[in-house]
Amino acid sequence: MKYNVEHAMPLMEFLLNKTQKKRNDIKKLLKFENIYVDGHIESYYAYPLQIGQVVEIQAKKGNQLLFSILYEDKELIVIDKPCGLLSEQTAGESEKTAYNIVKQYLKKNKENIYMVHRLDQYTSGILMFVKSKKLYDLLTHDWNHYVKIRGYIAIVEGKMKKSKGTIENYLTESKTQNVYITTKEKGKKAITHYKQIQTNKYYSMLEVYLDTGRKNQIRVHLSSLHHPIIGDDKYGAKTNPIKRLGLHAHELMFIHPITHKEMRFTSQTPESFQKLFKKG
Structure with missing residues (x-):
């Protein structure tokens, strides 16, 4: 503190x-x-x-x-x-x-x-x-209603075709705890916004914001674009250059239900994420 x-x-x-x-x-x-x-x-x-x-x-x-x-x-x-x-x-x-x-x-x-x-x-x-x-x-x-911002930093494999976009579909979970995209009748709505902030030959760093908070939402959504998060072999990643999942919750903002005060918290992007994009 x-x-x-x-x-x-x-x-x-x-x-x-x-x-x-x-x-x-x-x-x-x-x-x-x-x-x-x-x-x-x-x-x-x-x-x-x-x-x-x-x-x-x-x-x-x-x-x-x-x-x-x-x-x-x-x-x-x-x-x-x-x-x-x-x-x-x-x-x-x-x-x-x-x-x-x-x-x-x-x-x-x-x-x-x-x-x-x-x-x-x-x-x-x-x-x-x-x-x-x-x-x-x-x-x-x-x-x-109260939570206004849920932000993440994600490192994904490859270069993004679009520098920013929104993924919107429906997710459900299998008996083996794998989350996957399904129909409106069978799943729950999931909305993810992303924006590329750094890229190189092998990886892209994204800023990701959620409108919904489904289990494994970011991981499944980015994998569906054929850009899985590094270290996430569960959802298709082939590489693990920093020996961990490349996903970090870096921002949270909500309106306090009782005081109505805006509460905003941030966390620094891990150094291991940054090193992937340093030259030399």
Whole structure:
């Protein structure tokens, strides 16, 4: 969690205002060296902050967290999920999941946690949980009404014939958990918008935005254009140059159902994605 300093004040006062945490909880963060000011550890509660500085709350090495926290307040927690980590438990894994790790992280403050959306195990990026049952009910009841932007960065095989476009069809899932395109009568509508932002001889980097959030939607849609996502052998990829699925959730924006405030979160494109397009 990063916070920009807009007014000069002592560190403790700043953290109380920004995080809505209790004074004792902030003292523990300072004691265990979880507070950084402009990149250095700061444990003095009265440290005088200046305008323009950046304060960050960060888990130390050895902490149970396997990811960065992009944002947290009394109602939300937004993480940067790494590739390979499950969003929630499966039949084969219940402990090492984003949901369980965040639940344990919040346990000390006796806070609840609710999952409002998911990312595939091998998709990295923005994953949001809520701490309020009321907020959970409102968001999940009308997710598409409140969520305005769901953006991804995808690396696909080959050069795109069209630099931008929209894919709209119907998807369903087989008994073997493969998602495929079907008829209107048998499937659920799925709409994906894409725009090419970088390309070379072998790969293209796309910015992708969703109007719907079907399982494996981006993977199936891009594969249907004969440009599967790199590392996605399930949907036809032949290459895996970065040893992971080339899909990253980089932007999420929604209108808070209670406060009506616009909430927008971003995550940097992984360096391994960028390296594919560096010359030399």
